[in-house]
Amino acid sequence: MNDSYNPFSLQGKTILVTGASSGIGRAAAVECSRMGARVVITARNSQRLEETLSRMEGDGHRMCICDLSDTASIEEMVAGLPELDGLVNNAGFTQIRPLKFIDEEIFKQLLQVDTIAPIILLRQLVKKKKLLSGGSVVFTGSLAGVARVSPGNSMYAGCKGAISAFVRGAAVELADKGIRVNAVCPAMVDTGILDSGTVSQEQLEQDRLRYPLKRYGRPEDVAWAMIYLLSDASSWVTGTNMILDGGVLLK
Amino acid sequence: METGTRVDNVINFTINIMKTLDEFVELFAELFDTVDPEEIHADTVFHDIDEWSSLIGLSVIAMVDDEFDVALKGDDVMNSVTVEDLYNRVVEKL
Numbered sequence: 136m137n138d139s140y141n142p143f144s145l146q147g148k149t150i151l152v153t154g155a156s157s158g159i160g161r162a163a164a165v166e167c168s169r170m171g172a173r174v175v176i177t178a179r180n181s182q183r184l185e186e187t188l189s190r191m192e193g194d195g196h197r198m199c200i201c202d203l204s205d206t207a208s209i210e211e212m213v214a215g216l217p218e219l220d221g222l223v224n225n226a227g228f229t230q231i232r233p234l235k236f237i238d239e240e241i242f243k244q245l246l247q248v249d250t251i252a253p254i255i256l257l258r259q260l261v262k263k264k265k266l267l268s269g270g271s272v273v274f275t276g277s278l279a280g281v282a283r284v285s286p287g288n289s290m291y292a293g294c295k296g297a298i299s300a301f302v303r304g305a306a307v308e309l310a311d312k313g314i315r316v317n318a319v320c321p322a323m324v325d326t327g328i329l330d331s332g333t334v335s336q337e338q339l340e341q342d343r344l345r346y347p348l349k350r351y352g353r354p355e356d357v358a359w360a361m362i363y364l365l366s367d368a369s370s371w372v373t374g375t376n377m378i379l380d381g382g383v384l385l386k
Numbered sequence: 387m388e389t390g391t392r393v394d395n396v397i398n399f400t401i402n403i404m405k406t407l408d409e410f411v412e413l414f415a416e417l418f419d420t421v422d423p424e425e426i427h428a429d430t431v432f433h434d435i436d437e438w439s440s441l442i443g444l445s446v447i448a449m450v451d452d453e454f455d456v457a458l459k460g461d462d463v464m465n466s467v468t469v470e471d472l473y474n475r476v477v478e479k480l
Contacts, residue, residue, distance in 0.1 A: 231448075235445060332459035
């Protein structure tokens with residue numbers, strides 16, 4: 136066996152991770168660093184970003200405070216970025232509301248952060264030629280956007296479904312530049328996204344048991360799929376929505 | 387003018403916190419489609435209502451957020467027995 140053979144390595148790659156202060160984004164930043172990447176991490180909260188940074192391995196990482204709900208803030212951040220081999224377009228949140236109680240203001244906030252901001256960030260990176268040929272973009276979609284939606288989560292499903300469709304459009308347009316665009320679509324992952332307690336622990340426990348693999352995802356489960364999509368191992372993969380669901384769609 | 391504004395504020399404030407139990411029961415009853423609102427009272431054991439579901443539980447939380455600006459938790463709904471219990475949890479969090 137050749138110890139240095141690893142098509143999944145991120146050695147020598149520079150990768151931007153948004154929403155890196157918690158959950159999937161934090162795991163993506165840490166795991167990418169462990170796979171050899173130089174990582175630029177971004178989020179709004181500097182304290183929690185520093186916590187992420189302290190867990191990362193290797194040198195050359197940096198953090199960048201950015202409010203992705205503000206296009207000017209995105210443009211300013213992009214101007215200061217190095218050239219990138221990868222983007223983990225991950226920041227997002229949800230609010231549980233049954234259809235009858237969909238609130239226009241809440242829906243607009245969700246759309247801004249979950250749908251518009253990641254698309255504008257990609258546009259800005261492409262416009263400013265910050266994404267290198269051979270580069271890879273990974274969006275955090277959701278199983279809710281392509282298949283199974285839990286009751287009360289329809290606004291989020293709409294926002295993430297838009298991302299899953301957008302990924303295919305972006306993949307077509309950026310293929311000529313040698314840039315690949317994909318999404319991961321996880322089912323429920325233990326990230327604290329439902330920490331507000333709207334859904335009770337008991338309900339979550341029951342739901343967890345519906346998964347054939349008998350657990351929700353861990354942030355690292357998603358990060359490792361992202362690493363595949365960021366690495367040269369997935370050189371022939373673009374425009375896909377990769378489902379990570381512990382088998383829940385089998386039921 | 388100043389006095390008027392102050393009075394308005396007091397009135398708004400009063401409306402905000404003083405929604406009565408009866409009004410709460412009415413708002414609660416509106417969440418159901420197949421239950422006669424007249425059948426729902428302060429002492430109704432709401433988990434026993436046929437149409438009760440986890441989705442209506444989420445609707446209670448959304449209604450309380452909209453009407454009272456209070457963030458009820460799933461556990462508050464699960465651990466309440468009667469509609470009045472729910473109302474009391476809302477009032478506690480005002």
